Amino acid sequence: MPAGTVEDRSLARNYDVGVTIPQQRPIADRCPGLLAPHEAEDGLLVRLRIPGGQTSVAALTELSRVARTFGQDDLQLTSRGNIQIRGLDRRDLEPLSNAVAAAGFLPSASHERVRNIVASPLTGLAGGTEDARPLVAALDQALCAEDRLAALPGRFLFAVDDGRGDVTSLSFDLGVQILDRDRALILVGGPRTGFQVAAGQTVQTVLALARRFVQLRAGVPRPPWHVREVDLIALDPRVGPVEATQGRAQPRLGRIEDAASVQVPLSLLTPEQVSAVAEVGSGPVVVTPWRGLVVAGAGDQLSKLTAAGLLADDTSAWSGITACTGSPGCARSRIDTRQLGTELGRLLHTGSPRVHLVGCERRCGAPSEAHVDLVAPVSAVAALRQISTARDLR
Numbered sequence: 041m042p043a044g045t046v047e048d049r050s051l052a053r054n055y056d057v058g059v060t061i062p063q064q065r066p067i068a069d070r071c072p073g074l075l076a077p078h079e080a081e082d083g084l085l086v087r088l089r090i091p092g093g094q095t096s097v098a099a100l101t102e103l104s105r106v107a108r109t110f111g112q113d114d115l116q117l118t119s120r121g122n123i124q125i126r127g128l129d130r131r132d133l134e135p136l137s138n139a140v141a142a143a144g145f146l147p148s149a150s151h152e153r154v155r156n157i158v159a160s161p162l163t164g165l166a167g168g169t170e171d172a173r174p175l176v177a178a179l180d181q182a183l184c185a186e187d188r189l190a191a192l193p194g195r196f197l198f199a200v201d202d203g204r205g206d207v208t209s210l211s212f213d214l215g216v217q218i219l220d221r222d223r224a225l226i227l228v229g230g231p232r233t234g235f236q237v238a239a240g241q242t243v244q245t246v247l248a249l250a251r252r253f254v255q256l257r258a259g260v261p262r263p264p265w266h267v268r269e270v271d272l273i274a275l276d277p278r279v280g281p282v283e284a285t286q287g288r289a290q291p292r293l294g295r296i297e298d299a300a301s302v303q304v305p306l307s308l309l310t311p312e313q314v315s316a317v318a319e320v321g322s323g324p325v326v327v328t329p330w331r332g333l334v335v336a337g338a339g340d341q342l343s344k345l346t347a348a349g350l351l352a353d354d355t356s357a358w359s360g361i362t363a364c365t366g367s368p369g370c371a372r373s374r375i376d377t378r379q380l381g382t383e384l385g386r387l388l389h390t391g392s393p394r395v396h397l398v399g400c401e402r403r404c405g406a407p408s409e410a411h412v413d414l415v416a417p418v419s420a421v422a423a424l425r426q427i428s429t430a431r432d433l434r
């Protein structure tokens with residue numbers, strides 16, 4: 041058996057041959073959380089899970105204040121709609137955790153790293169088959185109520201799609217796509233495998249699958265991190281081919297009914313941008329898995345958000361640039377991705393392909409959409425050359 045091949049028969053998927061767990065993958069789960077900080081080059085980093093990206097202007101404002109008090113000023117948005125605070129000192133972890141918990145971001149200390157739920161960002165605000173927010177809240181609550189599910193890997197991702205087919209484009213482990221008021225598709229390992237259930241059984245079915253996944257991991261020397269690495273039939277014999285609706289992934293930028301949809305340049309949300317959000321909104325804010333924000337009720341005040349540097353134009357070159365953390369935050373990085381990304385934002389023109397700028401071959405945080413990977417270009421000119429000669433989008 042080749043190195044890295046899953047040894048336990050229960051971990052061999054029925055559909056594909058040769059399921060492997062990457063050898064280079066560390067066995068320990070080092071996904072950071074609020075109570076499990078990561079030591080980065082620029083200090084400690086904590087990651088806060090925001091199920092469905094659903095938060096509020098008040099909570100976001102408080103989080104920005106906490107970041108300014110204890111760490112770097114900017115809040116860093118992740119590709120799963122979570123938020124990171126960087127540049128922390130170990131001595132400040134306790135007051136920081138208390139402040140973050142008081143702002144409502146730590147309902148469960150034991151399950152904080154497994155509350156990874158992405159959901160359609162516009163759900164309940166515009167479009168979609170049904171408002172998925174109650175389902176996200178119910179799933180989160182039930183997940184946190186079950187002790188053994190705290191053993192899920194920190195990378196395990198739940199996706200709740202309100203029928204429009206946006207988050208089903210992401211790489212998720214277990215998903216739900218609402219079909220109508222009475223029925224939902226349970227998606228297992230991707231948008232093309234799963235089964236249908238009555239709407240009332242959704243949460244219990246997803247959690248039963250998650251429980252079974254935890255069982256399959258137990259006692260395995262190199263445990264799987266993702267559902268696609270296990271036998272889907274062993275998770276539930278009902279799993280078979282399905283076809284989930286696939287629609288536009290990232291919500292378009294600009295005004296969408298009463299909401300404002302904006303992107304955060306290079307994923308760093310500044311205190312000034314949070315103040316602008318507080319000026320135009322007072323209720324729900326959604327952090328999207330595409331490093332954007334949807335501000336409820338602020339559709340007619342986009343100009344105040346763009347004045348603070350947020351992007352509301354899908355066609356601007358800026359909105360197509362993403363970057364990994366890079367130097368000085370990441371020891372592996374060969375370049376300062378933020379600085380180069382800012383230069384590129386000035387140089388690229390409308391209609392340029394989407395680009396993802398990274399400091400090394402790991403390519404962290406790559407967007408799910410087609411893009412050109414820029415791996416540690418030595419200058420903006422070198423990056424432009426790479427873009428102009430790129431034939432294949434990833």
Ligand code: SF4
Pocket residue numbers: 364365366367370371372373374398399400401402403404
């Ligand atoms: S891609 Fe490389 S440089 Fe960028 S954050 Fe990941 S490990 Fe660090």
